[in-house]
Amino acid sequence: MCVITLAKKRTGVLAPKRFVQRVRKQNELFRSYMHQDAHEFWNFLVNDIIDILEEDCRTANSSPETTPEEVSNGAANALANGARERPLVTLVHRTFQGILTNETKCLMCDTITAKDETFFDLSIDVEQNSSLTSCLKSFFSTEILNGEDKFFCDKCSSLQEAHKRMKIKKAPHVLVIHLKRFKYVEQLSRHKKLSYRVVYPLELKLGSMSEDADCEYSLFAVVVHVGSSPNHGHYVSQIKSHGNWLSFDDDTVQISEESTLQTFYGSSREHCGGNTDHGYILFYERLGGKS
Template sequence: MGAAGSKLEKALGEQFPEGERYFGLENFGNTCYCNSVLQALYFCVPFREQLLEYYASNKSAGDAEDNLLTCLADLFSQISSQKKKTGVIAPKRFVQRVKKQNELFRSYMHQDAHEFLNFLLNELVDILEKESKASKASPETSSSSEKTANGARTSPANGVKEEPLVTWVHKNFQGILTNETRCLRCETVTAREETFLDLSLDIEQNSSITSCLKNFSSTETLNAEDKFFCDKCCSLQEAQKRMKIKKLPHILVIHLKRFKYIEQLGVQEALLPGLLLSAVVVHVGSGPNHGHYVSLVKSHSHWLFFDDENVEMIDESAVQTFFGPPRVL
């Protein structure tokens, strides 16, 4: 990192806690989408701490299966245990596992950071759920509970179904939406809850995050070929539909749809009251099929810019400049 690295290390020594590490990640040809997401996740402190806790409790198992979770935990452990505060690490083992797991990321074409984040979080959840099921199926636990027909477990003492498994990934990133549909004939409201790990928001002209979220929850009319089948009316009826956020997650991931056909897009101005911006993954380029990803991370009241191997401190006033001008397709 040269002179810039020395300057950064001096600043880090003066303004940051001793235990923090700020390492660039080597790019293997087209892996900026991966590196930028990894940096954002590393500086989600609750997620990092729980992942390292998982690593510490599982590293003693020498015959443990090598999967995306163990590779990610090993990478975060490598970074956090470095003697120096700055430097560069090659996430080779993790990237190889990603490509082995999902053929979408095997080519050298431009990849989508949002798709990668979704794949990674869902894969981590699947691994943790499988490990939990395997643990419950062990001889020590199989005698204390029985499976119902739908796969849920019950306690033989009272026959009460166990709640669905909530992993530490869920506890960090999972929120709850309520999908409401109101029949315009009988006024019956049908509500269905669903979980989410991130929200994809349309960007309106000169809008803020707050207004984008309000637009996300706006009412939509279902008519013509899109009529709603009302169970009470027993027929297709015109209806009003809206999606409400019932419960925000501890760490809210927002995907801003910056690329749109025809429509002019606006730059974001503000966050929801009460929410603190901690990391941004930014696509730099004129179209969705090519360009470069970087990440901006807030750590201990300071902003840092991560561009693969390069790490720099930046002023908070400069953060918005990385969003770039509006893009129209």
């Protein structure tokens, strides 16, 4: 891979403290000691790494000995001479990127309009005493477009009632799921944390939510938010390595029992002054097959 060859000095093991210091130096958002959102940080980190790797690949591509990889379904970019090139594929794309298909079916002529979009994670709403599977099914459920929300059908040349739904067209190697536990409440004029109990499985099957119905994943990491408020708290991680679950709390790493994951499901009652440790971002690795 051209990135590794070109950027040997920029790869390797970095101490967590030094890593955070580097992030704060490069991005104003993280320079303060204010509480930051882990999902926002994830998005920042993914996009920043992509920018670095793409820059390195473009630099390496200036040498006649190297050729950039291409995105199989990516949109082509226009070049000055009229030629077309496809976007570069980085390690981040190959690991985390998937493709969603938005389908809208006109109920008058049955014409289906489809549009693809890429994603690095899925942000899903949570409900009290639910499961991750049920929340995903709700996320991918069919929506009826009627009344003021009617769909303009090109074939009918008019507004029509329609069914709209999403499906995973290409499942990523690592599926990242963000549980939307922070909700803005208009009556309070502020965000509040939803401590809802959401059970997430160790093994996840996408079924009808994906074009590959046999697509199956295994949980290997959970980012946990500790605290009762969006503005205050702490993040810890549970990560599976070599068959063992490990608990990461700043610079403290300890072996953890698999059963500990159940303590991060949430509270069965909305107002609970007990456990405030709740699963926030889930990482699932695809099992077998093509990714």
